[in-house]
Amino acid sequence: xxxxxxxxGEYDYKAAYGFKPNLRTYLHDxxxxxxxxxxIPGGGYCMCTPPESENIAKEFYNRGFDAFVxxxxxxxxxxxxxxxxxxxxxxxxxxxxxxxxxxxxxxxxSGFSAGGHVVGSLITHFDDVVDKAYExxxxxxxxxxxxxxxxxxxxxxHIYSIQALLGKEPCQDxxxxxxxxxxxxxxxxxxxxxxxxxDDLVPVENSYLLAEALKAKxxxxxxxxxxxxxxGLSLPNEEFFAGEFGGEFAVEQLHLAIDxxxxxxxxxxxxxxxxELIAQFDAPPFKPEGDHPSFDxxxxxPNLAEAFLKRVL
Numbered sequence: 062x063x064x065x066x067x068x069x070g071e072y073d074y075k076a077a078y079g080f081k082p083n084l085r086t087y088l089h090d091x092x093x094x095x096x097x098x099x100x101i102p103g104g105g106y107c108m109c110t111p112p113e114s115e116n117i118a119k120e121f122y123n124r125g126f127d128a129f130v131x132x133x134x135x136x137x138x139x140x141x142x143x144x145x146x147x148x149x150x151x152x153x154x155x156x157x158x159x160x161x162x163x164x165x166x167x168x169x170x171s172g173f174s175a176g177g178h179v180v181g182s183l184i185t186h187f188d189d190v191v192d193k194a195y196e197x198x199x200x201x202x203x204x205x206x207x208x209x210x211x212x213x214x215x216x217x218x219h220i221y222s223i224q225a226l227l228g229k230e231p232c233q234d235x236x237x238x239x240x241x242x243x244x245x246x247x248x249x250x251x252x253x254x255x256x257x258x259x260d261d262l263v264p265v266e267n268s269y270l271l272a273e274a275l276k277a278k279x280x281x282x283x284x285x286x287x288x289x290x291x292x293g294l295s296l297p298n299e300e301f302f303a304g305e306f307g308g309e310f311a312v313e314q315l316h317l318a319i320d321x322x323x324x325x326x327x328x329x330x331x332x333x334x335x336x337e338l339i340a341q342f343d344a345p346p347f348k349p350e351g352d353h354p355s356f357d358x359x360x361x362x363p364n365l366a367e368a369f370l371k372r373v374l
Contacts, residue, residue: 062086063310064161066131066153068194074134076141076328078321080314082150084157087118087128096167096374097158098126099202101151102308103174103211103293106225107137108315112295113173113208114308120296120363127165129158132311133179135225137318138338140329142228145190148182152190152200155183160198167203167374171366173295174263175222177210181241181271184249204373206366207254209292212267214240219263245274251281251373253366257359262292283369287359296363297356 064084072081089095098121102113109132118128133150134143155168172180180202183190187201211219214227214236227235237243252275256268265286272284290297300306321327322338330338 062088064157066150066157071194074141074143074146076136076138076318077134077314078317080134080317082134082153083132084154085115085118085130085132085310087122088162089122089127092164094164094166095125095127096169096203096370097162097165098122098128099154099158099168099170100128100130101133101170101172101176101179102130102311103172103176104135105219105222106135106143106147106175106178107139107221108135109133109176109311110173110293111308111311112293112301112306113176114311116296116300116306116308117171117173119307121171124363124367126169127162129154130308130311132313135314137315138322138327138330138334139221139225140327140334143226147179147226148186149190149192151179151183152187153192153195155200155202156192156195156198160195169204169206169370169374170202171206171208172210173208174293175211175219177207178212178222178226178239178241180205180207181210181212182239184252185241185244185246186238201248202250204251204370205253206370207252207268207271208295208362209256209260209263210254210267210271211263212241212271217264217266217270242270242274245271245278245280247278247280249275249278249280251369253283253369255285255287255359255362255365257287257290257292257294259289260292281373283365285362285365287356289354290356290359294356294359297359302353
């Protein structure tokens, strides 16, 4: 089931191209009280990636959670800084889950890569997100799960995520506000974190910075660093490497934006950038050849996360 999270007149992101942020639901129908897992995919704030959406929701659905995927605001053109829109999308999603699903007990948010930055922003700035339509409902998650997250806007950042979020010339106050490790407090909810030591896109130092900040504030956390593996492994099973992870709905805004890029009706995009995007999306899709590596250790992360959540919820 799809739930558009903003009502008419509430959403005005300039480069949406007709897209509306939405939730996809994976719900048990037995009437039992359950915890919820809200999955927030990554994609460098340029898109929501399918391998970090439906397959993760189904994994935790099968572990007894009612699961949701948030398809939030992104911008592949990187022309209109997102600012606080992804944070507001995530906060509204948590409030909707609490308000509209009475069988939900605790709400866990799970973020991958830039989706981890959305989660980090939410668990540190939940008090800042005012929502008059849900003013009686908290958007503070009860716990968070991070997979190879973008955390810092400093030395070890993923620069393109921060550029899509804040633009090319953010002020220092913005950089500090969206550097998650600088904003952890004693009221930050418990966190489970995993990453690989050889992450080739988001430096593993991001995870260490978050773990150190949580420890300094006395927040419960678990932190796992696996020795090998690139970025974006999500759940590296046979289906993952065969491209059978579902979640095609996650790229709705991406396709709408690229359609406008091709037609020349995109918002504030230079001709140089427009041609770059056309070339990128006209190229044939990459298909890995040969045997894929085994990541039996990384495949354990849902077990580890579930055990941690049983301890803290």
